[in-house]
Amino acid sequence: MSEKLDKHILANGMVILGEPMEAVRSVAFGFMLPSGAARLPDGCGGAGNVISDLIFRGAGKRDSRELINDLDGLGLHRSSGIGSSHMTIGAALESENLRPALELYADIILRPKLDSEQFKLSKELAVQALLGLDDDPRGKVGLKLREQFYPQPWGRSPMGSEDELRKLTAEKAEEIIKQSLDPGQMIFSVAGKYDFDKVCSQLEKLFAETPQDGLQEVTPGQKGKRYVHEQHDGAQVHIGVMTATVPVSNKDYYDARAAVSVLSGGMSARLFTEVREKRGLCYAIGAQYNSLKEMAGIVCYAGTTPEKAQETLDVILREFNRLAEGVSEEEIERARVKLKSALVMESESSSSRAGGIAGDYYLLGRVRRLSEIKEKIEERTVDSVLSFLRNNRFRDFTVVTIGPIDVKMRD
Amino acid sequence: MDFKKHTLDNGLAIIGEVNKEAQSSAVGFFVKTGSRDETREINGVSHFLEHMLFKGTERLSAFAVNEAFDRTGAKFNAFTGEENTVYWAAVLPEYLSEVIKLWTEMLRPALRKEDFEIEKNVIKEEIAMYLDLPHFDVMEKCKELHFRGHPCGMSVLGTNESITNLTIEQMRDYFSKRYSPNNMVLVCAGNFEWEQLCSLGQAGCSHWQSRENSRNIEFISGSKEKKREQKANLTREHICLFSPSVSQQDERLFGAMLLAVIIGDDVGSRFYWELVDKALAETATMQLGAMDGVGIFCSYIRCSPENAGRVNEVIRQILEEIAVNGVAEAELQKSKNKVLSLLTIRNELPMGRLIDLGRNWLYLEKYRTIEDDIDSIKAVTLKDIRELIKEFKPWEFTRLSIGPSQGI
Numbered sequence: 071m072s073e074k075l076d077k078h079i080l081a082n083g084m085v086i087l088g089e090p091m092e093a094v095r096s097v098a099f100g101f102m103l104p105s106g107a108a109r110l111p112d113g114c115g116g117a118g119n120v121i122s123d124l125i126f127r128g129a130g131k132r133d134s135r136e137l138i139n140d141l142d143g144l145g146l147h148r149s150s151g152i153g154s155s156h157m158t159i160g161a162a163l164e165s166e167n168l169r170p171a172l173e174l175y176a177d178i179i180l181r182p183k184l185d186s187e188q189f190k191l192s193k194e195l196a197v198q199a200l201l202g203l204d205d206d207p208r209g210k211v212g213l214k215l216r217e218q219f220y221p222q223p224w225g226r227s228p229m230g231s232e233d234e235l236r237k238l239t240a241e242k243a244e245e246i247i248k249q250s251l252d253p254g255q256m257i258f259s260v261a262g263k264y265d266f267d268k269v270c271s272q273l274e275k276l277f278a279e280t281p282q283d284g285l286q287e288v289t290p291g292q293k294g295k296r297y298v299h300e301q302h303d304g305a306q307v308h309i310g311v312m313t314a315t316v317p318v319s320n321k322d323y324y325d326a327r328a329a330v331s332v333l334s335g336g337m338s339a340r341l342f343t344e345v346r347e348k349r350g351l352c353y354a355i356g357a358q359y360n361s362l363k364e365m366a367g368i369v370c371y372a373g374t375t376p377e378k379a380q381e382t383l384d385v386i387l388r389e390f391n392r393l394a395e396g397v398s399e400e401e402i403e404r405a406r407v408k409l410k411s412a413l414v415m416e417s418e419s420s421s422s423r424a425g426g427i428a429g430d431y432y433l434l435g436r437v438r439r440l441s442e443i444k445e446k447i448e449e450r451t452v453d454s455v456l457s458f459l460r461n462n463r464f465r466d467f468t469v470v471t472i473g474p475i476d477v478k479m480r481d
Numbered sequence: 482m483d484f485k486k487h488t489l490d491n492g493l494a495i496i497g498e499v500n501k502e503a504q505s506s507a508v509g510f511f512v513k514t515g516s517r518d519e520t521r522e523i524n525g526v527s528h529f530l531e532h533m534l535f536k537g538t539e540r541l542s543a544f545a546v547n548e549a550f551d552r553t554g555a556k557f558n559a560f561t562g563e564e565n566t567v568y569w570a571a572v573l574p575e576y577l578s579e580v581i582k583l584w585t586e587m588l589r590p591a592l593r594k595e596d597f598e599i600e601k602n603v604i605k606e607e608i609a610m611y612l613d614l615p616h617f618d619v620m621e622k623c624k625e626l627h628f629r630g631h632p633c634g635m636s637v638l639g640t641n642e643s644i645t646n647l648t649i650e651q652m653r654d655y656f657s658k659r660y661s662p663n664n665m666v667l668v669c670a671g672n673f674e675w676e677q678l679c680s681l682g683q684a685g686c687s688h689w690q691s692r693e694n695s696r697n698i699e700f701i702s703g704s705k706e707k708k709r710e711q712k713a714n715l716t717r718e719h720i721c722l723f724s725p726s727v728s729q730q731d732e733r734l735f736g737a738m739l740l741a742v743i744i745g746d747d748v749g750s751r752f753y754w755e756l757v758d759k760a761l762a763e764t765a766t767m768q769l770g771a772m773d774g775v776g777i778f779c780s781y782i783r784c785s786p787e788n789a790g791r792v793n794e795v796i797r798q799i800l801e802e803i804a805v806n807g808v809a810e811a812e813l814q815k816s817k818n819k820v821l822s823l824l825t826i827r828n829e830l831p832m833g834r835l836i837d838l839g840r841n842w843l844y845l846e847k848y849r850t851i852e853d854d855i856d857s858i859k860a861v862t863l864k865d866i867r868e869l870i871k872e873f874k875p876w877e878f879t880r881l882s883i884g885p886s887q888g889i
Contacts, residue, residue, distance in 0.1 A: 092502070093502040093503065093504075093829070094829045095825055095829070096822070096825055096826045096829060127758075134758070135754070138748060138749045138753075139749065139811075139815065141748075141749070142748070142749040142815040142818065142819060143814075143815055143818060144818065145818030145819050145821055145822030145823075146822070147819070147822065147823060147826070148748065162822075162826050163822050164821075164822050164825055167822075190760075191758070191759065191760040192760075194760035195757070195760050195763060198717075198760070198762075198763040198784070198785060199763055201716055201717065201785070202716070202717050202763055202783060204715075204716040204717075205615050205715050205716055205717050205719070205783075206614070207613055208610075208613065208614070302714060303713065303714040304612070304613040304714055305609040305610070305612035305613050306606070306609045306610060306612075306613050308613070335551065336547065336550065336551035337535070337546075337547035337550060337551065338544065338547035338548040338550070338551040339551070342547070343544065343547070346603060347543055347544065347547070347599075348599075349599075350599045350600065350601075350602030350603050350606075351602070351606070352603070352606055353603050353604075353606040353607035353610050354606075354610060373606070373609075373610050373613070374606060375605070375606060375609050378606075400548070400552075403552070404548070404551045404552055404554075407551075407552065407553065407554035407576075408551060408554045409554075410554060411553075411554030411555065411556075411572065411573050411576075412554070412556070414504050414505060414573055415504070415505050415556065415571055415573075417504060418503065418504050418505060418829065418830055418831075419829070419830060420826070420829070421826075
């Protein structure tokens with residue numbers, strides 16, 4: 071990660087961020103569009119999945135086949151993702167093709183054809199993907215967990231429900247696309263090899279005319295249930311556990327990250343040691359930090375055969391609760407080294423950096439630099455992490471299981 | 482980029498590609514052993530052994546190994562396939578020597594009986610996990626059907642039965658045969674000091690004893706059988722196709738890779754336009770699986786059970802069309818652009834480079850630069866593709882589908 075950050079804001083409010091990388095020939099870019107799952111109108115769950123497919127089925131002067139052929143001709147590797155707040159579409163490619171790629175993406179975002187026959191196909195694929203989740207209990211447990219943990223609509227699954235998808239009309243999809251084109255809420259980011267002045271003047275031309283509709287504010291509602299079980303006659307019980315912690319913008323954020331690292335930062339961390347190494351309960355076990363803008367959680371997953379499910383959950387919850395009792399100097403040192411190393415290694419990938427700077431800007435309103443993050447990580451001590459844990463006890467756990475048997479939640 | 486090579490007296494090859502521009506380094510031991518080197522009786526031993534290396538040495542316990550790795554901040558792990566077992570780490574240059582020392586030490590594991598018994602549970606959990614991932618399950622089963630009677634059909638994980646019956650003595654015996662220094666290579670990529678790598682390799686590995694190794698690398702074109710299995714808990718039809726292709730040693734490797742992209746890349750391919758674009762299937766991809774002396778084109782398609790009959794018919798048409806009319810120049814060019822840009826992006830990370838270096842050494846005992854690969858890809862012609870199609874006949878495939886009870 072270089073210390074240099076390029077930043078420019080267009081007159082219409084669209085933010086353009088860039089991080090130059092000396093050692094690469096590739097470039098990665100992403101458009102964060104304010105049409106994440108939580109921002110969809112009620113009853114339109116899953117529309118994001120339909121839209122992210124539909125906008126690639128013809129845009130500007132090109133029909134579906136011409137558009138895909140031209141994207142492929144640039145050797146471009148597409149990426150897309152639907153989060154709570156934003157939908158991100160982007161790509162990684164060789165840098166000399168950046169200019170024509172941005173032309174195509176402006177068409178895709180601003181002038182998708184939205185042909186009604188193509189809409190039906192996009193919708194059918196979204197329904198298939200949703201139904202396919204039943205064959206992927208691990209993936210499903212993650213989505214259901216967020217649904218229960220975050221107050222609605224922030225935890226909404228990007229897949230929607232079958233009923234919502236079936237009811238979605240082409241007109242409604244078009245309306246959603248238009249509403250989500252608020253340039254003041256759009257973040258463009260680029261990382262790797264690029265010429266920032268050229269990128270800015272090109273985007274200025276492409277996006278200057280974007281209408282500003284203004285977005286509805288999202289008002290968080292109720293949280294879901296403490297425990298949900300879904301019966302599935304598979305080989306394992308898939309267990310998801312989530313508990314609240316501080317978001318990225320909080321002053322204690324780095325202590326929270328260090329705490330998660332003590333819990334699950336490597337093979338010597340608490341969860342792997344207690345659940346897998348000592349007891350042989352699971353193959354897959356781990357916890358991660360997960361942040362929205364205003365709220366955050368620690369997400370834990372374990373997959374285990376039915377007879378071991380209860381013990382697995384009990385050990386996991388005990389390890390969460392035991393953290394505040396004490397952490398060692400060695401554990402904190404390992405957490406510091408791990409977090410710093412991950413940071414530097416991530417800085418070698420243009421795709422990671424394009425995603426990273428845009429994410430920072432949305433969550434914090436600014437982009438953190440390497441030196442700042444390193445310094446904050448280095449400042450963590452046993453005392454700072456412990457006092458954070460003691461002032462922010464893990465109280466409520468949201469648990470979701472999918473599998474042949476359920477588990478008991480003990481208090 | 483600067484390539485270096487050294488071979489120890491016991492046959493261990495040490496290779497490296499130094500890139501001083503990189504922020505990090507990647508290091509790995511590539512061992513030429515996997516499920517195809519097993520017998521039915523000890524099926525799963527290669528993969529189980531990979532787990533056991535993390536259980537430590539005479540000097541280090543499993544906990545000590547994990548802590549030592551985590552102190553370096555490395556991203557590290559291992560994976561086992563049909564023919565290779567790879568131990569890798571991506572790490573900052575200042576911690577690299579510590580990580581190399583750890584790997585060289587761990588490659589001579591204690592293989593303690595008590596660790597072996599606890600880890601058996603973890604292996605069985607991993608087997609259970611893959612049973613709940615139907616796209617893996619279907620590929621494993623299709624592999625077995627396609628390679629029937631050939632060692633490449635063996636499961637990587639083994640079965641509950643083979644793992645239950647496996648003994649620590651069988652594992653120790655397998656280890657001493659297969660983890661011979663002349664059957665592996667120590668590889669480093671990114672920002673590192675070559676002399677330091679060599680001296681750490683010399684210090685850590687020169688006392689390892691070499692043994693004779695061999696592997697049956699007979700070519701097989703596969704059973705071409707078709708089979709469907711039912712599984713009550715599934716809602717989708719999972720279809721897997723295997724047909725023969727080039728081996729890793731074949732000069733036509735890149736041509737076959739491009740053909741797989743033309744037929745089954747996840748976007749813009751023949752499969753994409755006829756199956757995914759038309760919403761007949763949710764996903765439909767083909768990949769080249771080039772191996773030691775053999776190769777496969779492997780396709781995976783997921784669709785609704787109602788569409789399965791139609792999907793199979795469309796696949797037949799796609800491959801028939803290719804048999805009759807071949808592919809177009811524009812398709813070949815697009816596939817080249819996609820493969821070339823992916824090559825550039827992947828090789829910007831020391832980890833990506835490590836995998837290519839190790840693979841080329843294991844199969845070819847050769848160093849290939851990124852430019853060599855770029856040139857080979859650019860040189861592929863329509864005639865090459867035509868000949869590959871003619872020789873390997875992708876329409877003659879083995880098919881295994883798994884789906885719910887009420888399907889086709």
